[in-house]
Amino acid sequence: MPAQFDVVVIGTGPGGYVCAIKAAQLGLKTAVVEKLPNHGGTCVNVGCIPSKALLHATEMYAEAQHNFAKLGIEVSGVSVSLEKLMAHKAQTVEQNVKGLDFLMKKNKIEVFRGTGRIAGAGKVVVTAADGSEQTVETKNIVIATGSEVAGIPGVNVEFDEKAIVTSTGALSLEKVPGKLVVVGGGVIGLELGSVWARLGAEVTVVEYLDTILGGMDGEIAKQFQRLLTKQGFTFKLGAKVTAVQRTGNGASVTFEPVKGGKAETIEADVVLVATGRKPYTKGLGLEEAGIEVDERGRVKVDRHLRTNVPGVYAIGDVVAGPMLAHKAEEEGVAVAEIIAGQAGHVNYDVIPGVVYTSPEVAAVGKTEEELKKAGIEYNVGKFPFSANGRARSMLQTEGLVKVLADKKTDRVLGVHILGFGAGEMIHEAAVLMEFGGSSEDLARTCHAHPTMSEAVKEAALATFFKPIHS
Numbered sequence: 001m002p003a004q005f006d007v008v009v010i011g012t013g014p015g016g017y018v019c020a021i022k023a024a025q026l027g028l029k030t031a032v033v034e035k036l037p038n039h040g041g042t043c044v045n046v047g048c049i050p051s052k053a054l055l056h057a058t059e060m061y062a063e064a065q066h067n068f069a070k071l072g073i074e075v076s077g078v079s080v081s082l083e084k085l086m087a088h089k090a091q092t093v094e095q096n097v098k099g100l101d102f103l104m105k106k107n108k109i110e111v112f113r114g115t116g117r118i119a120g121a122g123k124v125v126v127t128a129a130d131g132s133e134q135t136v137e138t139k140n141i142v143i144a145t146g147s148e149v150a151g152i153p154g155v156n157v158e159f160d161e162k163a164i165v166t167s168t169g170a171l172s173l174e175k176v177p178g179k180l181v182v183v184g185g186g187v188i189g190l191e192l193g194s195v196w197a198r199l200g201a202e203v204t205v206v207e208y209l210d211t212i213l214g215g216m217d218g219e220i221a222k223q224f225q226r227l228l229t230k231q232g233f234t235f236k237l238g239a240k241v242t243a244v245q246r247t248g249n250g251a252s253v254t255f256e257p258v259k260g261g262k263a264e265t266i267e268a269d270v271v272l273v274a275t276g277r278k279p280y281t282k283g284l285g286l287e288e289a290g291i292e293v294d295e296r297g298r299v300k301v302d303r304h305l306r307t308n309v310p311g312v313y314a315i316g317d318v319v320a321g322p323m324l325a326h327k328a329e330e331e332g333v334a335v336a337e338i339i340a341g342q343a344g345h346v347n348y349d350v351i352p353g354v355v356y357t358s359p360e361v362a363a364v365g366k367t368e369e370e371l372k373k374a375g376i377e378y379n380v381g382k383f384p385f386s387a388n389g390r391a392r393s394m395l396q397t398e399g400l401v402k403v404l405a406d407k408k409t410d411r412v413l414g415v416h417i418l419g420f421g422a423g424e425m426i427h428e429a430a431v432l433m434e435f436g437g438s439s440e441d442l443a444r445t446c447h448a449h450p451t452m453s454e455a456v457k458e459a460a461l462a463t464f465f466k467p468i469h470s
């Protein structure tokens with residue numbers, strides 16, 4: 001019997017749904033299997049989208065409280081309705097979910113509701129919520145099952161999503177906690193910590209490393225930490241968390257200095273544990289299907305995103321690489337193209353990362369630390385937003401742009417931005433790097449005035465000569 005489908009994608013997060021749409025657009029007969037009622041995965045339902053709704057709303061609230069008066073706008077009695085804020089979040093998610101339902105229909109993608117299990121090459125068994133099973137036959141299978149909360153290795157944390165929460169609970173707290181302790185000074189900790197800090201919580205971040213945002217450029221991370229401290233954050237760095245426990249009124253966190261010393265316990269109304277995520281492959285039947293995983297449980301793939309079993313591919317959080325929605329999407333597109341016989345490819349050197357705090361942090365390419373470690377000689381150009389006219393007009397003068405370019409060839413190797421709108425500005429650097437551009441290319445490109453982006457041009461200029469405005 002011929003296979004029913006050309007491609008069956010298991011999981012409809014940003015990796016899976018994008019892969020399915022692209023495959024359908026390329027003329028492949030495509031189906032998806034999703035175990036949850038909504039498409040969109042972590043990103044749309046409990047990740048990128050709801051967190052950005054809360055970040056935007058609370059940033060506006062903070063602006064109204066702290067900056068409006070400086071701009072000459074007099075407002076009084078600014079207050080927040082947590083209920084309405086959460087309604088805005090829910091509506092944003094709903095609109096995105098509806099959009100995905102529409103796209104599935106528009107592209108004639110067959111949707112199977114249930115948990116997908118790979119019963120060998122070309123066979124996916126779908127178990128519906130009522131326990132009924134059906135087998136779907138396909139030429140190709142794409143695993144896009146994403147990730148789940150990792151917890152703290154070696155520490156038993158009992159999440160009740162009320163006093164001890166994952167990011168999912170932290171997106172839906174019923175009231176503003178007086179004290180919020182965040183375990184992990186990574187992206188989730190700082191974004192969701194910002195949401196609740198702006199709403200009035202006293203936020204303490206306990207981080208194992210001696211820096212926040214480990215992996216980001218060290219200079220940028222340090223300046224960012226200073227800005228967050230000004231916003232009221234308290235940081236306990238170089239601190240290893242050894243226990244998270246429920247107490248009468250909330251929860252407590254015990255940690256000890258990584259370098260040795262006395263343990264300390266702090267009490268909180270709510271503890272958010274944000275210590276990373278791990279691949280999710282439960283119930284997929286990887287072992288029976290003979291699909292290999294690495295030492296961290298990630299599905300092993302080659303550079304064409306193929307697993308060791310012919311006709312089975314894997315993309316997104318479930319494979320190695322940064323756990324980012326847009327990385328998952330790029331891989332989804334690449335796999336669809338590869339299956340359709342085209343030259344699908346992901347450029348892992350140019351995947352931007354954005355932290356949607358205030359100000360934002362954005363980066364693409366290598367950090368100074370990475371270049372030093374790799375023994376690559378480079379030039380650095382920097383430009384502070386305090387010297388940018390548009391930034392002054394908006395009272396958004398915090399932060400800087402930093403451009404790293406190869407010393408010999410001037411090719412841009414990394415761009416790091418701390419500042420208002422960094423997450424939008426980073427893309428001119430990404431496009432430049434995709435085309436192998438130099439810092440001189442960037443510096444000689446006319447930028448509209450007055451814009452924050454002029455700081456990017458000036459930082460590029462500073463790598464090989466002198467900026468004009470500082």
Ligand code: FAD
Nearest residue numbers: 011013015035041042043047048116146316317323324325
């Ligand atoms: P997922 O989105 O996790 O989707 C996997 C899907 O597979 C799910 O729908 C799941 O139900 C389904 N599934 C799993 N197993 C099966 C099975 N056996 N059968 C059927 N279905 C199955 N990234 C960014 O780039 N920008 C951000 O701003 C950002 N913010 C985030 C904020 C938070 C709070 C969190 C937690 C994450 C955030 N991320 C962000 C990360 C982003 O959400 C992930 O990188 C992205 O969702 C990964 O996409 P994916 O398709 O690989 O997996």
Ligand code: NAI
Nearest residue numbers: 184185186187188189207208240241274275276277323354
């Ligand atoms: P993360 O990896 O960004 O940060 C986790 C932090 O916890 C690290 O700094 C780590 O050193 C620390 N940590 C680990 N164990 C610890 C311990 N025992 N004690 C103290 N600290 C400890 O992971 P996070 O924030 O949970 O995010 C998960 C994923 O979601 C990330 O990979 C990220 O890419 C993605 N994400 C992306 C966003 C974005 O792009 N804006 C937003 C939110 C999440």
